Amino acid sequence: MDWTKGAAHVVTTTGAIGLLAMLGCSSSAEHQTGELGNGTFSFPCDSSTLNCGPDNHAQPFPTAVASGAKFRIDFQRPENKANIDTLLPISKQIIDIAPDGLFTANRAGWGGFVAKNPGGQIVDFSEVRIVKASEVWLNAHSDDPLTTDQNDFTTLTITLGGVSQATYNLRANLHSSTKEVLSGEVDFEWKVTDPTIFSITNQKGHNATITGLKAGTSMLTVSGAGVTKTASVQVK
Amino acid sequence: MMKTLTLSLAGLLALSAVACGGPHYSTHEIDHSVSPTGGTISLSKVTVPLGGAVKAHIVAYNNDHKRMGGGVESDNATVVGVSQVITGEDDWVFLGVTAGTTVVHLQADGQVVRDIQAEVVDVQDVSQQSP
Numbered sequence: 195m196d197w198t199k200g201a202a203h204v205v206t207t208t209g210a211i212g213l214l215a216m217l218g219c220s221s222s223a224e225h226q227t228g229e230l231g232n233g234t235f236s237f238p239c240d241s242s243t244l245n246c247g248p249d250n251h252a253q254p255f256p257t258a259v260a261s262g263a264k265f266r267i268d269f270q271r272p273e274n275k276a277n278i279d280t281l282l283p284i285s286k287q288i289i290d291i292a293p294d295g296l297f298t299a300n301r302a303g304w305g306g307f308v309a310k311n312p313g314g315q316i317v318d319f320s321e322v323r324i325v326k327a328s329e330v331w332l333n334a335h336s337d338d339p340l341t342t343d344q345n346d347f348t349t350l351t352i353t354l355g356g357v358s359q360a361t362y363n364l365r366a367n368l369h370s371s372t373k374e375v376l377s378g379e380v381d382f383e384w385k386v387t388d389p390t391i392f393s394i395t396n397q398k399g400h401n402a403t404i405t406g407l408k409a410g411t412s413m414l415t416v417s418g419a420g421v422t423k424t425a426s427v428q429v430k
Numbered sequence: 431m432m433k434t435l436t437l438s439l440a441g442l443l444a445l446s447a448v449a450c451g452g453p454h455y456s457t458h459e460i461d462h463s464v465s466p467t468g469g470t471i472s473l474s475k476v477t478v479p480l481g482g483a484v485k486a487h488i489v490a491y492n493n494d495h496k497r498m499g500g501g502v503e504s505d506n507a508t509v510v511g512v513s514q515v516i517t518g519e520d521d522w523v524f525l526g527v528t529a530g531t532t533v534v535h536l537q538a539d540g541q542v543v544r545d546i547q548a549e550v551v552d553v554q555d556v557s558q559q560s561p
Contacts, residue, residue: 229464230485230515258557284511284525288481302554304467304481308513308525315516316523319483321467323556370557 225270226255228318233271233279233309235320240265240379241399244367256377260327260368261299262419263378269309271317279309279317288324299324299378327368327376330416330423334362350414352392352406352429360406360429366416367400382418391429453492455538458500462487462521468553471524476534476548478510478526485515485523490538501537510534510548526550 225234237255239246242263247253251268259265269281283289283297284306290298299305306321334344341362344350354360364384368376384394384402391412396403404414406429414425463471467482478484490498502522504512509532511525524534529552536544 229466229483230517232517283481284483285481285527287528302556304479304526304553304556306467306481306483306526308483308523310513311516314513316513317516319485319523321482323559324481325557372557374557 225251226320228269228309228320230316230318232318233269235307235309235318236268236270237377238266238268241401242367242377242379244375252377256322258323258325258370258374258376259299259305259378260376260380260419261302261324262327263299263368263376263380265297265299265378266295267297267307269318279311281307281309283307284319284321302326322377325370325374325376327419327421328371329369330382330418330421331367331369332414332416332423332425333365333367335365336362347425349426349428352404352427354406354409354429362404364402364404364416365400366402366418366423368419368421376419380418382416385415385417386412386427387415388412392427453494453496455498455541455543456491456493456495458488458490458536458538458544460486460488468559469524469526473544473546476510476524476546478524478548478550480526480529480550480552482526482553483523485521487518487520488522488536489520490536490543492538498538499540501540503535503537503542504532504548505535506530506532509550524548 225236227234237252239250239252243252245253267281269279283291288303289305290300302324304321305324308319309317311317331346334347334350352360366382370376379399384397386394391410392407393405394402409430411428414427416423460471463486465484467479469478469482469484471484471486490500492498500520502512504510509528509530511527513523515521515523529550531549534546534548535542
């Protein structure tokens with residue numbers, strides 16, 4: 195779902211008041227209040243985000259991130275518009291942070307982080323669970339109105355000559371052993387066994403596009419965060 | 431003669447106050463503990479999950495039950511990190527930096543008055559837990 199388009203739609207149908215109400219309601223859901231109550235943490239959207247809010251933050255704040263994934267956290271004190279606090283991981287064994295502020299989930303465990311003021315005092319802290327991914331779910335969406343979206347597919351059929359020129363937009367989502375959706379961005383590797391049957395383009399993070407080229411069947415393999423999913427793709 | 435006696439009496443009182451120690455450290459009280467990851471703090475042990483944190487309000491009292499100046503230090507900050515919270519000088523956060531054991535020193539008026547065993551526990555499978 196494209197939230198940006200949804201917000202624009204509200205403007206045209208219910209006016210600016212409706213948009214303001216919607217933004218007001220969503221802002222409380224997409225931020226996580228710190229354990230000390232001194233500020234809020236938010237999770238900027240990336241290619242793993244299923245529900246991206248209108249201010250480009252995940253909605254709601256994720257509770258679990260896949261080990262091996264990368265992610266960002268923002269912190270904001272309510273009275274402090276200029277962000278002077280520094281976010282740091284509690285244990286670099288679990289999560290580490292690069293100079294550009296990008297966190298890496300190194301292994302499973304509690305991924306705690308603290309916001310410190312320039313004097314080194316703790317302003318607030320919070321955490322996400324870092325969980326080992328158990329499986330990849332593949333979802334497919336086509337702009338062709340004659341096709342239906344496929345969730346967690348293992349077989350996919352592409353019809354040549356359709357409205358969408360036989361194209362599917364694919365998305366890979368990581369799940370835990372308890373079927374929980376895991377956040378955090380992974381550079382998935384997308385492979386086709388026979389590239390003359392369909393092509394893979396626009397590979398970025400959790401997303402890719404496949405386009406049918408000629409009739410036949412080939413295998414699609416997607417790998418990331420230590421797990422692999424294989425699906426059969428038939429082009430007809 | 432009377433003046434000398436008064437001065438001697440005052441000196442004796444001052445000496446006895448020093449000898450008895452006057453108000454001195456009695457105990458620490460720990461409350462308002464916050465740890466969504468399951469850590470605990472008491473006067474006998476600090477337990478913090480690896481990668482998690484525990485916040486606690488820690489106050490030192492003398493034997494008149496008056497507050498003393500407080501302070502908390504970790505013997506090994508690479509195992510348990512200790513930082514003050516901006517909201518109050520008695521609020522501290524204990525951080526599980528690496529798995530292992532160490533000692534946390536509690537201070538009263540600048541002196542270490544109590545040691546607490548501290549442990550960081552490695553909890554790898556958090557898939558079933560919710561913060």
